[in-house]
Amino acid sequence: MTKRPLKIHQLFLVGSLLVTAGLLEACKDEIVGRADLEAVPEEALTESFYQDLDDLSSVALKEPSDKQYAGGRTAVTITVDDDRFDCDGVVVTVQPATGSTPQNPKGIITVDFGTTGCADPRGVLRQGKLHIAYTGRRFMPDSEVIITPENYSVSGVKIEGVRTSVNVSASTEAAPAFHVTLANGRATFPDGSTMTRTSDITWTWNRGENPLNDERVVSAGSTAGGTTRTGVAYSVSVEEDLVYTRTCLIAVEGTKDYVIDNTKDISVDYGYEDCNQVSITANRITKGVKVY
Numbered sequence: 001m002t003k004r005p006l007k008i009h010q011l012f013l014v015g016s017l018l019v020t021a022g023l024l025e026a027c028k029d030e031i032v033g034r035a036d037l038e039a040v041p042e043e044a045l046t047e048s049f050y051q052d053l054d055d056l057s058s059v060a061l062k063e064p065s066d067k068q069y070a071g072g073r074t075a076v077t078i079t080v081d082d083d084r085f086d087c088d089g090v091v092v093t094v095q096p097a098t099g100s101t102p103q104n105p106k107g108i109i110t111v112d113f114g115t116t117g118c119a120d121p122r123g124v125l126r127q128g129k130l131h132i133a134y135t136g137r138r139f140m141p142d143s144e145v146i147i148t149p150e151n152y153s154v155s156g157v158k159i160e161g162v163r164t165s166v167n168v169s170a171s172t173e174a175a176p177a178f179h180v181t182l183a184n185g186r187a188t189f190p191d192g193s194t195m196t197r198t199s200d201i202t203w204t205w206n207r208g209e210n211p212l213n214d215e216r217v218v219s220a221g222s223t224a225g226g227t228t229r230t231g232v233a234y235s236v237s238v239e240e241d242l243v244y245t246r247t248c249l250i251a252v253e254g255t256k257d258y259v260i261d262n263t264k265d266i267s268v269d270y271g272y273e274d275c276n277q278v279s280i281t282a283n284r285i286t287k288g289v290k291v292y
Contacts (some may be wrong), residue, residue: 248275
């Protein structure tokens with residue numbers, strides 16, 4: 001009998017519950033509880049979904065030709081050379097705004113993954129639509145991209161919010177930098193529970209000769225916050241730069257400081273053994289936690 005692999009949200013919940021149970025046993029007399037610890041990998045996974053939005057939009061924005069960017073009011077369909085878009089039924093269209101030019105393009109790219117969805121080589125299933133509104137050439141300072149999901153989900157987790165990215169003045173084409181904010185972020189899990197989120201980050205896109213070697217580096221000092229799936233307030237600050245690659249869903253390097261209910265302080269280190277794990281330090285005890 002063939003065994004079906006667990007979906008991402010199932011894997012990270014099972015892994016986090018097993019490990020946090022062990023960490024709780026060691027810390028049972030301390031102030032950090034099970035729900036607090038379970039919220040940490042949930043936050044890491046939720047943030048990775050929004051980082052993925054940034055990367056998907058960056059890849060899509062490089063595909064239109066100058067003629068397509070300046071195509072007047074006619075929408076055109078384009079092909080995106082990326083395995084996350086490589087499924088039958090995925091449609092990517094460019095709708096230039098009136099007055100758009102190759103020098104100063106503006107308009108909307110819509111990525112429609114469909115209701116069946118598109119699973120990438122890692123098994124991440126994307127469904128629904130992304131609307132990517134752009135103003136200015138993507139590597140020019142002050143260019144802006146606004147991403148708005150529509151019935152969009154990642155492996156069963158519905159992702160909402162408005163993600164605004166502005167190319168900052170220190171950018172270069174080899175390593176463009178962006179100031180990114182998230183408003184009204186919400187991740188709704190298959191059981192109906194939600195994690196809310198806002199964020200204010202700066203990240204740099206270190207472009208490799210092979211796009212598979214690209215890195216996205218979220219700068220120290222970036223912040224996020226919201227409520228956990230149990231309704232408790234949390235805040236996060238990046239202490240050491242977070243490094244994201246295209247071979248792993250979560251960051252592969254860096255550290256965060258995670259505060260729950262304004263009192264419970266937890267350190268999260270992404271430089272762990274495998275790319276789907278982090279180490280959590282709470283009450284002076286450190287354990288590895290599987291995120292997905």
